Amino acid sequence: MDADLTRRQLLRGSAAGVGLAVTAGLASPAAAAPLGEYDVVVVGSGAAGMTAALTAAKRGLSVVVLEKAPTFGGSAARSGAGIWIPNNQVLLAAGVPDTPAKAAQYLAAVVGPDVPAARQDAFLRHGPAMLSFVMANSPLRFRFMDGYSDYYPELPGGLPGGRSIEPDVLDGRLLGAELANLNPPYLATPAGLVVFSADYKWLNLALVNAKGAAVAAECLARGTAAALAGQKPLTMGQSLAAGLRVGLLRANVPVLLNTPLVDLNVEDGAVTGVLTPTGLVRARRGVIVGSGGFEHNAAMRAQYQRQPIGTDWTVGAKENTGDGHRAGQRAGAALDLMDDAWWGPAIPTPGDPYFCLAERTLPGGLIVNQAGQRFVNEAAPYSDVVHTMYDKNPTAPDIPAWLIVDQNYRNRYLFRDIAPLLPFPDAWYAAGAVFKASTLPDLATRIGVPAAALKSTVDRFNGFARSGVDTEFRRGASAYDHYYTDPAVTPNSCLAPLASAPYYALRLVPGDLGTKGGMRTDARARVLRPDGSVIRGLYAAGNASAAVMGHSYAGAGSTIGPAMTFGYIAANDV
Numbered sequence: 001m002d003a004d005l006t007r008r009q010l011l012r013g014s015a016a017g018v019g020l021a022v023t024a025g026l027a028s029p030a031a032a033a034p035l036g037e038y039d040v041v042v043v044g045s046g047a048a049g050m051t052a053a054l055t056a057a058k059r060g061l062s063v064v065v066l067e068k069a070p071t072f073g074g075s076a077a078r079s080g081a082g083i084w085i086p087n088n089q090v091l092l093a094a095g096v097p098d099t100p101a102k103a104a105q106y107l108a109a110v111v112g113p114d115v116p117a118a119r120q121d122a123f124l125r126h127g128p129a130m131l132s133f134v135m136a137n138s139p140l141r142f143r144f145m146d147g148y149s150d151y152y153p154e155l156p157g158g159l160p161g162g163r164s165i166e167p168d169v170l171d172g173r174l175l176g177a178e179l180a181n182l183n184p185p186y187l188a189t190p191a192g193l194v195v196f197s198a199d200y201k202w203l204n205l206a207l208v209n210a211k212g213a214a215v216a217a218e219c220l221a222r223g224t225a226a227a228l229a230g231q232k233p234l235t236m237g238q239s240l241a242a243g244l245r246v247g248l249l250r251a252n253v254p255v256l257l258n259t260p261l262v263d264l265n266v267e268d269g270a271v272t273g274v275l276t277p278t279g280l281v282r283a284r285r286g287v288i289v290g291s292g293g294f295e296h297n298a299a300m301r302a303q304y305q306r307q308p309i310g311t312d313w314t315v316g317a318k319e320n321t322g323d324g325h326r327a328g329q330r331a332g333a334a335l336d337l338m339d340d341a342w343w344g345p346a347i348p349t350p351g352d353p354y355f356c357l358a359e360r361t362l363p364g365g366l367i368v369n370q371a372g373q374r375f376v377n378e379a380a381p382y383s384d385v386v387h388t389m390y391d392k393n394p395t396a397p398d399i400p401a402w403l404i405v406d407q408n409y410r411n412r413y414l415f416r417d418i419a420p421l422l423p424f425p426d427a428w429y430a431a432g433a434v435f436k437a438s439t440l441p442d443l444a445t446r447i448g449v450p451a452a453a454l455k456s457t458v459d460r461f462n463g464f465a466r467s468g469v470d471t472e473f474r475r476g477a478s479a480y481d482h483y484y485t486d487p488a489v490t491p492n493s494c495l496a497p498l499a500s501a502p503y504y505a506l507r508l509v510p511g512d513l514g515t516k517g518g519m520r521t522d523a524r525a526r527v528l529r530p531d532g533s534v535i536r537g538l539y540a541a542g543n544a545s546a547a548v549m550g551h552s553y554a555g556a557g558s559t560i561g562p563a564m565t566f567g568y569i570a571a572n573d574v
Contacts, residue, residue, distance in 0.1 A: 046074030048542030049290030052567035073241030082557030106157030114550030138247030172232030194222035293515035293543035294322025336546035338517035343386030346511020358484035363496030364409035369398035372453030525570035
């Protein structure tokens, strides 16, 4: 429902046939038929919403979760579920040399002036307590992602060994019948394997690296053991969403699926409930909006973000269409960071796009623009790569860009879920996502870039690979650059020459994990008006709120860690 739609609308009534009048975009209390009344109404069953609901319930408050989708878990359930929260108990138990001072110094250096210091401090102070609370009130346990560097480890307070954690394996049987309502993952784990996010870097190398082969065998052993025990093992986002949902089941918190937010109910300037298609759900103490981003709303993306942009390049949950943003605006909320997203280069494969992580970093590949020239450090944090694409595209078109690899690369490394030596799917070729040629000039012709320029670029890149020093874009200068690389390649594990025909070009576009702009909030997760005043009774967390990371990205899990933390903060404040 957009602000410029007709102001007076008649919505279909409740199940009992009671009409709901909507005036000026807000529910009229006299006409709305309540579906129930709770202390707290939470919108969205992703990581932010379920953490908020669990926290409120454990405070002794009555809570309901309203979920637009026919499944619970949102984008979190689809994700790898890395979680970035400095100084939490899992990190400290693993011996990570973190301190509050280091974390504050690092976050300030990463975020800069885009986010008030009070919000940064709130995240760092409450994050560890949130994680301990979740572990105490759900079956979730977590593992340190050893070696997954902070994204800017050279900055003051950065840790080359990283601060990211992920959920441990969880038995889906704990959900009972609710398991059928869990949002499926973005990429399914191969049958018979139990795979953690931290395994992914080694699975890419399973054919050429002893540790990679050992990790693959361990994944199979975990899967075999789980099968013999009759378990339904869940990892990554599936584990996170399932574990939070089990916590809500144990706390008797209802999650109402197929129940979208239509609008916020406002009385005397305070938010007092949520209007749904079938009636009003009242909130005695407040509404916490965790409804996700607006990545699947083409009109909003066109309004706020740079072109070209597409709703078919995101891997966010398809129900994320900015419902919370627009309802918040109608209630008076200010919006921030709407131009930005949790970007990453994506290959527009048929069906869902593929969000590239290791593939652009592994040695033997480089990225070029439409002029056949490199324009970025391919191994840089994924959000930075897309920021660069947009910054440079107006004068040196690089949307789409092209990931160029050779047959040696394809012989050695997993690509998405395609094993080494196996061909790319025919459907990828038919969709224009990948091209193949026996020579670089022929490949250049196929993708429409100057042949001489591409050949010159590859020759120059091959020289960097042989010397181990990328004098153009410093690929390999950061510890982060080496996370998804091949330690057998020397002198720089990020760089290997392209010399083995045939050659491949994979189309790259600005993909994302979700948008990161949303309602402006304070350190207590309260939603603010443009003048800085608080909208009473309204809180926001996750991608419905403007990210505490600003325009940057501190490390793996900088989406989910803050989402859960500000959901926790909101529920303790409401």
